[in-house]
Amino acid sequence: MYYIGIDVGGMTIKAGIVDENGKLYIKDAVPTLPERHYSEIVRDMAELCKSIAAKQGIDITEIAGVGMGIPGTINSKAGVITYSNNINFEKVPIVKEFGKYIKCPVYINNDANAAALGEAKFGSGKGSRDVVFVTLGTGVGTGIITEGILLEGKMGAGAEGGHIALKMGGELCSCGKRGCWEAYASATAIIRQTRKAMELHPESLMNAEAEKEGKVSGRTAFNAAKKGDVAAKKVVDNYIKYVAEGIISMVNLFRPDYVLIGGGISNEGDWLMQKIQRRVNRYSFGGHRNPKVYVRKAVLGNDAGIYGAAALAMKK
Ligand SMILES: [Zn+2]
Structure with missing residues (x-):
């Protein structure tokens, strides 16, 4: 059909x-x-x-x-x-x-x-009835399927994982509240974190990378970090911790088979998934005693x- x-x-x-x-x-x-x-x-x-x-x-x-x-x-x-x-x-x-x-x-x-x-x-979670999808783009979007049911909340107003709290009174979020996961883990957030580090470290390769791209993007810090830039590595490491921290909360609530990551940042690929995977393994509730959750890149792309x-x- x-x-x-x-x-x-x-x-x-x-x-x-x-x-x-x-x-x-x-x-x-x-x-x-x-x-x-x-x-x-x-x-x-x-x-x-x-x-x-x-x-x-x-x-x-x-x-x-x-x-x-x-x-x-x-x-x-x-x-x-x-x-x-x-x-x-x-x-x-x-x-x-x-x-x-x-x-x-x-x-x-x-x-x-x-x-x-x-x-x-059809994609990375094919065949599973328990999937959490996270998109790291302008914002942080989530889709939650648990025991085969798509969670929507009343009148579709729930399942907004991007707005779970990461830090009380923290960075201002697009929703008007402070400290949401989205305010730390979106592409918008890593751009802000990169800019801040560039100001503090004018010698950092991030400045040259941004000049080459014509702007500061979600890739700037990743590119500079791969070339060994210390300040960029710190931005990337912190960003990965922010992303993982929210994912661990989602895992503790829903314990899916898979957490699938989409959006522009997911193009960083396997090494990023592996870093998040290690934190999820280590810090999610129950550790190795509970069922393992696999962190994978979403594959359906555009x-x-x-x-x-x-x-x-x-x-x-
Ligand atoms: Zn928010």
């Missing part, structure tokens, strides 16, 4: 046709242009679906279901986007609106939740949003 997954982002809307074996047949994208009224954006989404189906030679009535992964608080049961800051949506009845164009079952969920489902069904959204439609 064919399913369509739609990955709704602030810049682009991507859609792809996927089957239940995880084969991605075709994908395409259109600009979101988020300043428009939602009815226009939803119309574009429906047209994108019709266009990829037509290009693939599939009649739109053959699509068994459509899933959408959307950033923000998503009321999946009501089919309503409660609030999405990236696309300026507030109380948008997106399932009903989309139904004006395409008649098939439509499922929506938060993008990190959808990505967790996609990874559990198409994770499409796979995850399609998986939303398949789970019913």
Whole structure:
């Protein structure tokens, strides 16, 4: 059977046709242009679906279901986007609106939740019923599947692991509270930590790296650390501890089989996963007496949003 997954982002809307074996047949994208009224954006989404189906030679009535992964608080049961800051949506009845164009079952969920489902069904957590997905990007997003159930909380407003407390009264978070995990472990946070270290250590290679890139990025400290820069190594070591600290809390709460890490920072790859793995082994509750939790890089990459959204439609 064919399913369509739609990955709704602030810049682009991507859609792809996927089957239940995880084969991605075709994908395409259109600009979101988020300043428009939602009815226009939803119309574009429906047209994108019709266009990829037509290009693939599939009649739109053959699509068994459509899933959408959307950033923000998503009321999946009501089919309503409660609030999405990236696309300026507030109380948008997106399932009903989309139904004006395409008649098939439509499922929506938060993008990190959808990505967790996609990874559990087709990616690094394939076959597992207990997966915690963590995305280290502009923010820290989490998706939690426990005993096969995607945790959403009331009206989809839960499972926000990025905002668990790491340090009371600490750094200011995007949510308005201080000391959240996100304020220490996001790409935004490592950029801030890198800038601070660059000021303190003008001799550090981080300055040259940033100049080469044209900006301070999430990679700057990692690149300089690999060349042996002491100040950069300290930034990276601290950052890894911050990431691991939050993951250990997630492990203690949910004890999954896998913690899967996605987002730009995860491109650092295996050595980063191994460092986090060692801290998780050492510090999670019960130590070696409790079931081992494997820390892995999420593998679906750029198409994770499409796979995850399609998986939303398949789970019913
Ligand atoms: Zn927060």
